[in-house]
Amino acid sequence: MKESFGGEEAPFNYSTTAGRIFKIIRDLGPLTAADIGRRTGLAKSTISAYVDRLLSVGLLREEIPEGGKRRRLKVAESAGYVVGVALGQTHITVALCDLEAEIIDSIGGPVDLARESPEKVLEKVVSYARELELKAGVGNEALFGLGIGLPSPVDYGLGVAVNPPVMPGWDRFPVASYLSKEFTCPVFVDNDVNIMALAERDKGAAGGGAGREGAGLQDRPGRRSSFLVVKAGTGIGAGIVIDGEIYRGCKGAAGDIGHIGIDGDETLCRCGNSGCLEAVAGSRALAARAEAASREGRSAFLAEALEAGEAITPALIARGAAAGDDECVRQIIASGKVLGDVLAKLVNFFNPSMIVVNGGLTALGERFIASIRESVYRRSTPLATADLIIRKSALLDKAGTIGAAILVLDEVFSHRNVGRLMRDPED
Ligand SMILES: [Zn+2]
Structure with missing residues (x-):
């Protein structure tokens, strides 16, 4: 699946409509088709066609509430995995998360950013992530992406630290491309506090405290x-x-x-x-x-x-x-x-x-x-x-890894990418 990220636009209007429907379900789900209709103004038949396609490619799943009410749709959280990495001055934590940025398992250890080279530190990221994958029985092909927060200013487009005050050797070191070679999946790098903010937005204090379980804004x-x-x-x-x-x-x-x-x-x-x-x-x-x-x-x-x-x-x-x-x-x-x-x-x-x-x-x-x-x-x-x-x-010290997972999910589930994920191989 991941090979289809990026590149030219998808055919049809999957990239906008499907992406829009998927985002609403990600943000507010589980939702019924009627909920989606109210929020998008799309016709019932249109929603049903896109939802069926999202179900068939495995990005959504159905949930039938007790009492046999109408089906509700939510992200198929186990359809893949993301890795979230929180890198601090003295400690590193790596978490394996599902597609709703819930931590499945995590592992961590000491690190010394002032003394250790980027290669040495990123080797630890790789070995911790491999250990988590092995424990969970997850292959590299199920990995949708990896996100990492650095305690320094970051050029987000390039995926590099810029002029980090106390991390010699990290200035413009190609963190994203180094890790994406190891994992053959998209890698996103941001400043650690930006990443914490994503965690608060979706799962913490600023999210209204209800996580993604609420039925709507x-x-x-x-x-x-x-x-x-x-x-x-x-x-x-x-x-x-x-x-x-x-x-x-x-x-x-x-x-x-x-x-x-x-x-x-x-x-x-x-x-x-x-x-x-x-x-x-x-x-x-x-x-x-x-x-x-x-x-x-x-x-x-x-x-x-x-x-x-x-x-x-x-x-x-x-x-x-x-x-x-x-x-x-x-x-x-x-x-x-x-x-x-x-x-x-x-x-x-x-x-x-x-x-x-x-x-x-x-x-x-x-x-x-x-x-x-x-x-x-x-x-x-x-x-x-x-x-x-x-x-x-x-969220305290979980904010770094949860936020890094959300960073990845926001990117790989952008409108355009959802459209691409829905393409048939023969399209
Ligand atoms: Zn100062």
Whole structure:
């Protein structure tokens, strides 16, 4: 099937009508033919012809609800597989997913992007994916595509990292073509936060919380079409979704908010500037401040933890706050405030309906989110925050692999490709 991706247009109008029907079912299914009719305005006979064809090529399946009501149509989620890869500075996770981006199985391990060559890291991707395929009894021919998120700016069209600040050897390394040679399937590369945003759009907070199970948009009033996803960890970045689509900017650098300057702060950043958001509010900065606080005798909890050989992590600071340590509480609130002040500027500029926070700093807990919220509300215009929701991601570390799978599915199930997948070999 996958050989038919790309290239010239399909005959008939499969590429538009079939693609349109398939997309509605992907987004909102399971749906009855009448549901599809209401949303497309297409005649019953037309819908029935296209649906029959989509069923016969195996992209859709029928579901007969209990009580013998009318058949409902949904994506044939087991008709193929996609691989989603989340690559972090120190960890890699590879997941085998079905055609609805549900994780079937996943595997992961340590990686050091600052030291290891792209070839070495991508070899790990290949071997993890092979292991998952073997375990699930899935052959390469059933793979519809592979998606990978990189913690760096990405030129989406070329599938390469561009000027990654702390990944020597990765600048313009041909990630997509390297992996597509190994897997002989389409490979898509994007920035990790953009990919997290796709996961939130379809499966997370911005999707109205109902995943794809709802019967229609009107049944999911919580669904958000314009929102931000912020990844706050060692680095800080944002994914921007406008009307349901990722906004990448003209060079793929949109949302690179980690190096926005904080007025009056001179902390040196790894990019060479000083006072950058991630140098002030990232998890390294937080750990350094917490360590200083314990050295200076301001936190009995942290001093004791360091004494016991524990590393200072966001989770440890959250534990300290829960145990009533004032300094841990102060650190959490201060981190949220710095991030919130920057997000307030974005809110005034972009007017999102939701901000979803993900990344290592979410381990600081609800107090961190509350502090972000307070800063944003205080510094944004009332109209911009009227219906604004700020919350922690419910997907957390699964967002990277689920989003990478969705990236692939959005591409291979684009209107044109669905049309091509429906062609008879003799056409
Ligand atoms: Zn910087």
